[in-house]
Amino acid sequence: MATPFEVGDSPAGNYLAGLVAGAERDTGAAATFFREALRFDPRNQQLLERAFVAAVSNGNMREAFRFAARLVAREPTNGLAHLALGVEDMKLHQYSAARGQFTRGGASQEHDLTATLLTAWTYAGNHQTKKALEVLDKLHDQTFSIFRDYHEALIADVGNDVPAATAAFKAAYDTDKSTLRLVDAYARFLSRHDDSEEAIRIYQDFDQVVPDHPTVQAALADLKAGKMLTPIVRTPVQGAAEVLYGLGAAGGRQGDDLAALIYLRLALYLDPNNNLATLTLGDLYERLKQYEPAIDIYQSVSDSDPLRLTADIETAQSLENLGKNDEATKLLTKIVADHPGNAEALTSLGNLQRVHKQYAEAVATYTKAIALSKKPDKADWPLYYFRGIAYERQKDWPPAEADFKHALQLYPDQPLVLNYLGYSWVDKGIHLDEALLMLRRAVELRPTDGYIVDSLGWADYKLGRYDDAVKELERAVNLKPSDPVINDHLGDAYWRVGRKLEAHFQWNHARDLKPDAADLPKILQKIAHGLDAKGKPAAAETTPTKSGG
Numbered sequence: 001m002a003t004p005f006e007v008g009d010s011p012a013g014n015y016l017a018g019l020v021a022g023a024e025r026d027t028g029a030a031a032t033f034f035r036e037a038l039r040f041d042p043r044n045q046q047l048l049e050r051a052f053v054a055a056v057s058n059g060n061m062r063e064a065f066r067f068a069a070r071l072v073a074r075e076p077t078n079g080l081a082h083l084a085l086g087v088e089d090m091k092l093h094q095y096s097a098a099r100g101q102f103t104r105g106g107a108s109q110e111h112d113l114t115a116t117l118l119t120a121w122t123y124a125g126n127h128q129t130k131k132a133l134e135v136l137d138k139l140h141d142q143t144f145s146i147f148r149d150y151h152e153a154l155i156a157d158v159g160n161d162v163p164a165a166t167a168a169f170k171a172a173y174d175t176d177k178s179t180l181r182l183v184d185a186y187a188r189f190l191s192r193h194d195d196s197e198e199a200i201r202i203y204q205d206f207d208q209v210v211p212d213h214p215t216v217q218a219a220l221a222d223l224k225a226g227k228m229l230t231p232i233v234r235t236p237v238q239g240a241a242e243v244l245y246g247l248g249a250a251g252g253r254q255g256d257d258l259a260a261l262i263y264l265r266l267a268l269y270l271d272p273n274n275n276l277a278t279l280t281l282g283d284l285y286e287r288l289k290q291y292e293p294a295i296d297i298y299q300s301v302s303d304s305d306p307l308r309l310t311a312d313i314e315t316a317q318s319l320e321n322l323g324k325n326d327e328a329t330k331l332l333t334k335i336v337a338d339h340p341g342n343a344e345a346l347t348s349l350g351n352l353q354r355v356h357k358q359y360a361e362a363v364a365t366y367t368k369a370i371a372l373s374k375k376p377d378k379a380d381w382p383l384y385y386f387r388g389i390a391y392e393r394q395k396d397w398p399p400a401e402a403d404f405k406h407a408l409q410l411y412p413d414q415p416l417v418l419n420y421l422g423y424s425w426v427d428k429g430i431h432l433d434e435a436l437l438m439l440r441r442a443v444e445l446r447p448t449d450g451y452i453v454d455s456l457g458w459a460d461y462k463l464g465r466y467d468d469a470v471k472e473l474e475r476a477v478n479l480k481p482s483d484p485v486i487n488d489h490l491g492d493a494y495w496r497v498g499r500k501l502e503a504h505f506q507w508n509h510a511r512d513l514k515p516d517a518a519d520l521p522k523i524l525q526k527i528a529h530g531l532d533a534k535g536k537p538a539a540a541e542t543t544p545t546k547s548g549g
Contacts, residue, residue: 011036011037011040011041012037014033014034014036014037014040015033015034015037015047017029017033018030018032018033018034018037018050018054021033022034022050022054024288024290025257025258025261025285025288025290026290027054027057027058027059027261027290027293028058028293030054030057030058031051031054031055031057031058031060031063034047034050034051034054034055035051035054035055035063037051038051045074045075048067048070048071048074049071049078051067052064052067052068052071052080052081052084053080053258053262055067056068056080056084056262056265056266057258057261057262057265058265059265059268059269061088061265061269064084065084065085065088067081068080068081068082068084068085068088069081069085072085076104077104079104080262082101082102082104083101083102083114083115083118083266084266085101086098086099086100086101086102086118087240087244087266087269087270089101090118090121090122090125090236090237090240090270091237091269091270093125093237095122095123095125095126095236096122096126098118098122098125099119099122099123102114102115102118102119102122103115103119113139113144113147113247114243114244114247116135116136116138116139117136117147117151117243118240118243119135120132120133120135120136120151120155121151121155121236121239121240121243122236122240123135124155124158124159124236124239125236125237127159129155129156129158129159129161132155132159133152133155133156133164136148136151136152136155145175146172146175146176146179146182147243147246149168149169149171149172149175150168150169150172150182150185150246151239151242151243152164152165152168153165153168153169153172153185153186153189154185154233154239154242155239156168157189157231157233158233158234158235158236158239162193165189166189166193169185169186169189172186173186173202177205177206177209178206178209178210180206180210180213180215180216180276181232181242181245181246181276183202183203183206183216184215184216184219184232185231185232185233186202187199187200187202187203187219187229188219188229188230188231188232189231190202191223191228191229192228192229192231196223196228199219199223199229200220200223200224203216203219203220203223204220207220210379211377211379212342212343212344214306214307214309214310215276215306215307217306218306237270237271238270238271238274240270241267241268241270241271241274241277242267242271242274243267244263244264244266244267244270245263245264245267245271245274245276245277245280247259247263248260248261248262248263248264248267248277248280248281249264249277249280251263252264252280252283252284252287257284257287257288260284261281261284264277264280264281264284265281268281273302275301275302275305275307275308275311276307278297278298278300278301278311279298279301279307279310279311279314281297282294282295282297282298282311282314283314285297286314286317286318286321289321291318291319291321291322292318292322294314294318295315295318295319298311298312298314298315298318299311299315309335309339309342309344309345310344312331312335313332313335313344313345313348315331316328316331316332316335316348316352317348319331320352320355325352325356328352329349329352332345332348332349332352333349335349336349336365340368341372343369343372343373343383346365346366346368346369346372347366347369347382347383347386349365350362350365350366350369350386350387350390351386353365353390354386354389354390354393357393359390359391359393359394360390360394362386362387362390363387363390363391363394366383366386366387366390367387369383370383370384370387376410377410378410378411380410381407381408381410381411381414381417382407384403384404384406384407384410385403385404385407385414385416385417385420387403388400388401388402388403388404388407388420389420391403392420392424397424397428400424401421401424404417404420404421404424405421408421413441413445415441415442415445415446415449415452416442418438418439418441418442418445419438419439419442419449419451419452419455421435421438422434422435422436422438422439422442422455422459423435423439423455423458423459425438426439426455426458426459426462427458427462429462432459432462432463435459436456436459436460436463439452439455439456439459440456442455442456443456448479449479450476450477450478450479450480450483450486451476451480451483451486453472453473453475453476453479454472454473454476454480454483454485454486454489456472457469457470457471457472457473457475457476457489457490457493458473458489460472461473461489461492461493461496466493466496466497467497469493469496470490470493470494470497470499473486473489473490473493474490476489476490477490477506482513483513484510484511484513484514484515484516484519484523485510485515485519487506487507487509487510487513488506488507488510488515488519488523490506491503491504491505491506491507491510491526492526492531492535494506495526495530495531496531496535500530503526503530504527507523507526507527508527510523511523511524511527522537525537525538525539526538
């Protein structure tokens, strides 16, 4: 899938290309360009470090380990290089050597979460369960308690210390009942120790928070069929992979993309069958708009894993983002045909149809997804919201309004719904006071969302509060300077307060930002003739025809 590219003959050019690729998180290109630059200047320490980071974040592990060895020879305190070399030793079951790498080059162990967790797993590899648990007990910081308790449970389980595992799992679960991996590990532990009933309850409680997750549904089906679930971690190597996966997932949620890439790549080197880590890595690439590698990663999820369906749905979304609409539609249509009862697949297909203005088809697809919900709850609000948009776009307002109101019943104060319904009312000139309250609340909830601020400004405009409209619409343009609708609205507001030169500037800018085909003629008319007394694009003045000779 990757787009081909060529390296140049200029070391400086390759270095600069590597910098650009790295900034864009194009890990494949960054690894290639830095490797080529390093070939011309092999003693350059900074270049060696960049080549190493690029290699490991792209999953080129042999190369990364080779660079890491060169790095620590020159810089013995390089923590990331020691981490990589420790992972290499861990994979080879050289646990003592791995421990030596993990404890070098970083902060003191009690403050270094990564080193402490991995060191504990090296002791587990040496069958020193008690020593491993003692290492974890050094993590006194409450911020790390969930990691400590979770890995104490996993290590005790691998070491067959059932009482310790039971206590640690319970402590971790009592702290956090909403993390899938922890819930799954605990329930699997219970199923292997004659408590399938409690395992089912734990999965069902999670299902109330995140409905219909494929991992949970598959586990519940197995439990109800009388099957015993296997543990997610069976070996110290998988335990170390679990450490790195957990830290990578946390880094991704906190926006530390580079650290997340590195941790997830190292996790998958240790445990290539960790499909949740694979899916998380694909999601990260998708968020970074690196859609081609995202597709490659999604397609590496094993066909037998319940997460394969999710991977295929995400693949379709990446294809759509690459502009391959036909391929995306074909894939999603097949998924829906194969899994007609899957709400996630139906929602994704409905979203694709809506984006491509197939509104009637989108309404039908969302309706099928809604029908699958036995008891609509807060999590179902997007289905009504999206279907409402599809109804509104095909100018069928009554059912659209009903869907927006129903979405707000399920999720009061949802800012996107408040914004869409409030804006629609303002645009139609109805329920203006209520609409204004909705839009002000939406802005309170999302003050940096340019589209929502624009809606409030447009409401002020419709109510004749032109000075207030200018204030809000200027803020909206600052937040979303490249949106043609917001620039067009600001032009109208400027015209109404007598700032006609600035109005023409905004309309010209809106025209250049490629507005919808339906909006362009009105913008051009305003550029040519301004607004009339009613705020409509003014008609061209005509010169009276002279009669007579």
